[in-house]
Amino acid sequence: MEKTKINITDEVAIHISDMNKWFGNFHVLRDINLEVRRGERIVVCGPSGSGKSTLIRCINRLEEHQKGSIIVDGTELTTDLKNIDKIRSEVGMVFQHFNLFPHLTTLENCTLAPMWVRETPEKEATEIAMEMLEKVKIPEQAHKYPGQLSGGQQQRVAIARSLCMKPRIMLFDEVTSALDPEMIKEVLDTMIQLAEEGMTMICVTHEMGFARQVADRVIFMDDGQIVEQNEPEEFFKNPKSDRTKLFLSQILGH
Amino acid sequence: MITKIAFVRKKEIPPSAPPITEVGLIGWLRQNLFSSWLNSTLTVLSVYFIVIMLWDFIPWAYGGHWNTKSLRECLDLDPDVACFSVLTARWKQLLFGLYPAEEYWRPTLTFIFLLLAIVPILFPKFFRFFWFSIIYPGLAVWLLWGGSFWSISIVYIGLTLGALFFLTLIRRYLKNYMIAAILAFLFTAVFFLFISNPLVGLLNVILPISLPFVESLKMGGFTLSLIVGVTGIVASFPIGILLALGRQSNLPVIKMICVGFIEFIRGVPLITLLFVASVLLNYFLPPGTNFDIVLRVVIMVTLFSAAYMAEVIRGGLAGLPLGQHEASASLGLTYWQSQRLIIMPQALKISIPGIVNTFIGLFKDTTLVSIISLRDPVGLASTIRADQKWNGIYWELYVAIGLMFFIFCWGMSQYSQYLERKLKTDK
Numbered sequence: 001m002e003k004t005k006i007n008i009t010d011e012v013a014i015h016i017s018d019m020n021k022w023f024g025n026f027h028v029l030r031d032i033n034l035e036v037r038r039g040e041r042i043v044v045c046g047p048s049g050s051g052k053s054t055l056i057r058c059i060n061r062l063e064e065h066q067k068g069s070i071i072v073d074g075t076e077l078t079t080d081l082k083n084i085d086k087i088r089s090e091v092g093m094v095f096q097h098f099n100l101f102p103h104l105t106t107l108e109n110c111t112l113a114p115m116w117v118r119e120t121p122e123k124e125a126t127e128i129a130m131e132m133l134e135k136v137k138i139p140e141q142a143h144k145y146p147g148q149l150s151g152g153q154q155q156r157v158a159i160a161r162s163l164c165m166k167p168r169i170m171l172f173d174e175v176t177s178a179l180d181p182e183m184i185k186e187v188l189d190t191m192i193q194l195a196e197e198g199m200t201m202i203c204v205t206h207e208m209g210f211a212r213q214v215a216d217r218v219i220f221m222d223d224g225q226i227v228e229q230n231e232p233e234e235f236f237k238n239p240k241s242d243r244t245k246l247f248l249s250q251i252l253g254h
Numbered sequence: 255m256i257t258k259i260a261f262v263r264k265k266e267i268p269p270s271a272p273p274i275t276e277v278g279l280i281g282w283l284r285q286n287l288f289s290s291w292l293n294s295t296l297t298v299l300s301v302y303f304i305v306i307m308l309w310d311f312i313p314w315a316y317g318g319h320w321n322t323k324s325l326r327e328c329l330d331l332d333p334d335v336a337c338f339s340v341l342t343a344r345w346k347q348l349l350f351g352l353y354p355a356e357e358y359w360r361p362t363l364t365f366i367f368l369l370l371a372i373v374p375i376l377f378p379k380f381f382r383f384f385w386f387s388i389i390y391p392g393l394a395v396w397l398l399w400g401g402s403f404w405s406i407s408i409v410y411i412g413l414t415l416g417a418l419f420f421l422t423l424i425r426r427y428l429k430n431y432m433i434a435a436i437l438a439f440l441f442t443a444v445f446f447l448f449i450s451n452p453l454v455g456l457l458n459v460i461l462p463i464s465l466p467f468v469e470s471l472k473m474g475g476f477t478l479s480l481i482v483g484v485t486g487i488v489a490s491f492p493i494g495i496l497l498a499l500g501r502q503s504n505l506p507v508i509k510m511i512c513v514g515f516i517e518f519i520r521g522v523p524l525i526t527l528l529f530v531a532s533v534l535l536n537y538f539l540p541p542g543t544n545f546d547i548v549l550r551v552v553i554m555v556t557l558f559s560a561a562y563m564a565e566v567i568r569g570g571l572a573g574l575p576l577g578q579h580e581a582s583a584s585l586g587l588t589y590w591q592s593q594r595l596i597i598m599p600q601a602l603k604i605s606i607p608g609i610v611n612t613f614i615g616l617f618k619d620t621t622l623v624s625i626i627s628l629r630d631p632v633g634l635a636s637t638i639r640a641d642q643k644w645n646g647i648y649w650e651l652y653v654a655i656g657l658m659f660f661i662f663c664w665g666m667s668q669y670s671q672y673l674e675r676k677l678k679t680d681k
Binding site for chain 1: 575577578580581582583584585586587588591595596599600603677679
C-alpha cells in the first residue's frame with residue numbers, strides 16, 4: 001500500500017530537547033531530542049526496559065521529566081497544573097491494558113471527558129461519541145459495560161474514548177501487546193485508518209508490519225537513548241547500528 | 255505399532271442435558287449438603303443442634319406471659335416460660351427513654367421521616383425527592399429537641415444565602431473559585447454572627463412556631479441509639495473519604511495529619527473516647543459552656559468510625575489499578591473530577607462490604623453510651639431491673655433489644671447485598 005505523505009506539515013507538534021529522566025538513581029531517559037511535525041506518524045520500538053513507554057508518557061506528563069524541555073502544541077510542560085490539564089486534553093493516549101472505566105458503559109466512557117473537561121452538552125457529546133464508536137466499528141456495543149466486551153473491542157473503545165476529545169496528537173503505548181492474536185488486526189486496522197486520516201501519532205509497538213505500512217519514521221531506543229531513526233524502508237533494510245541489527249534479528253528472525 | 259496422530263472429526267457431538275442427579279433439588283442437596291461423608295455428617299450434626307436449641311426456645315418464647323404485673327407473678331404462674339410482661343409494661347421506655355409521654359409523637363414522626371429521607375439516598379430513582387433528605391436533619395433536630403422553629407431554620411437560611419452569594423459572585427463578577435469561596439464564607443460568617451440572632455428574634459415575634467423543649471438527658475431508648483447511630487453513619491462517611499484521600503495525598507503535611515488522626519483514633523478504645531466526651535471535655539472547655547452531651551457523644555462516635563471508614567476506603571483505593579488514575583489524567587480530568595467520577599465510584603464499590611461492616615459496628619457500638627449513664631436500650635435494661643417488680647429479669651429484655659438491633663443491622667446488610675448486585679457491571 002502506498003503511504004500518504006502529503007499530510008505532514010512543517011508545523012511542529014512536539015518538540016523535545018535534551019530531556020532526561022531518572023527513576024530514583026536509574027537514568028531511564030538520556031538526552032532525548034525529538035521533533036514531531038504535525039501529521040507525522042512515528043513508531044517507537046526497542047527492547048523492554050529501553051524507556052520507550054516512559055518517553056511517550058512524559059509527553060502528557062504521566063511521568064515527570066527532570067531535565068530539558070518538552071513543548072507540546074506550543075505549550076511547555078512545567079509543574080503548572082493548568083498547562084498539564086490543557087495538554088492532556090489535547091493529547092489522546094491509549095494504553096496497553098485499555099484502562100476503560102469499568103463502572104461506566106462504553107458510551108459513558110466516551111462522553112465523560114468531553115462533558116466534564118470541554119463542558120460539551122450531553123446531547124452533543126453523545127453524538128460525537130456515537131460517531132467515534134462508529135469509526136472504530138462498535139456502535140452496537142454502546143450500552144454495554146467494558147467487562148462484557150472482548151479485549152479487541154475494549155481497545156477500540158479506548159481509542160474512541162480518546163478521539164472524543166478531538167485530540168491533535170495520539171499516543172499509543174503498546175496497545176496490541178495484551179491482545180490475543182486474532183484481535184490484534186482489528187485494533188491495528190483502526191490505527192491504520194486513523195493514520196490515513198492524518199492524525200499525528202506516536203506508537204510504541206512491536207508490530208513491525210504496522211510500522212512498515214504506516215510509519216513516516218521509526219525510532220529505535222535502547223538503554224534510555226534514541227539509538228537510530230530512519231524511514232521504515234531504510235530502517236528495516238539497512239539498519240546502521242549493531243544494536244538495531246540485533247534487535248531486528250530477534251523480533252523478525254523467527 | 256504406530257499411534258495415529260492425524261485425526262479429523264467426522265461426526266459433530268450435539269450438546270445434551272446434564273444427568274438428572276446434577277440439577278434441581280436433588281442436585282443442589284447432593285452438591286451442597288451431602289457431597290462427601292464429612293459433609294453429610296456435618297449436615298446431620300448441624301440439623302441436630304438446631305433442633306435441640308429450638309426445642310427449648312420455642313416453647314419458652316411461645317408460651318411466654320405478656321400481661322402479668324411483675325416478675326414474681328410470672329414465676330408463680332409458670333417459671334419455665336418467658337416473662338414478656340416486662341416489655342408490655344416498659345416498651346415505651348425502651349423506645350423513647352425518658353422522653354415526655356405526651357410528646358411521644360415527635361420521635362415517632364422523626365422516625366417515619368427518617369425512613370422517607372433515606373429512600374432518595376438508597377434508591378436513585380427517587381432522587382428527585384433528595385431535597386427532603388437535605389431538610390431532614392434540621393427537621394429532626396427541631397422535632398426531637400423542640401424550641402423555636404426559626405432557630406433551626408436560620409441555619410438553612412444562612413447556608414442557602416451563602417451558597418447563593420457564592421453562585422452570584424461566580425456567575426457575574428469573579429472567575430476565581432477560591433476567592434469567591436472565601437468571600438462567601440465571610441459573608442456567611444457575618445450573617446451568623448450579627449444578623450441571625452436578631453432575625454430569629456424578629457421571626458419569633460411575627461410568627462411564633464415552637465415545640466416544648468426537651469433536654470438531651472431525656473433522650474433515651476432506641477431513639478437515642480438511632481440519633482447517635484444515624485448521625486454517626488451520615489457524618490463519618492464523608493469524613494472517612496476525605497481522610498482516605500488525605501492519607502494517599504502527595505502533600506506531606508496533609509498526609510501526616512490524616513495518618514496521625516487515623517492511627518490515634520484507631521489505637522484508642524471507643525469507651526475511652528466516650529469518657530473523654532462525658533467527663534474530661536468539661537475540664538477543657540471554659541466553665542459555664544453547655545456543650546450538649548448527645549452532641550459530644552455523636553462527635554466522638556463519628557470520629558471513631560471515620561477513622562475505620564478511612565482505612566476501609568483506602569483498601570478500596572488500593573484495589574484500583576493505577577491505570578484508572580492514568581486514564582482519567584490522560585483525558586484531562588482534574589484531580590477532583592477524577593476522584594469523583596472515576597476513582598471513588600469504583601473504590602467505594604469495592605469497599606461496600608467493609609463500609610457496611612463499619613456502619614453496623616458503629617450502630618451497635620452506640621450501646622456503649624450506657625457506660626457514661628446515657629439511657630440507650632442497654633442502659634435502660636439496668637434501669638428497668640432496678641425496679642423491684644422486674645428485678646432479676648435478663649433474657650426477655652436482652653432478646654427484645656437484640657431483636658431490634660438485629661432488624662436494623664440485617665436491613666443494612668441486605669441493602670448492601672442488593673447494592674453489590676446492582677453495581678455489578680462485569681456480567
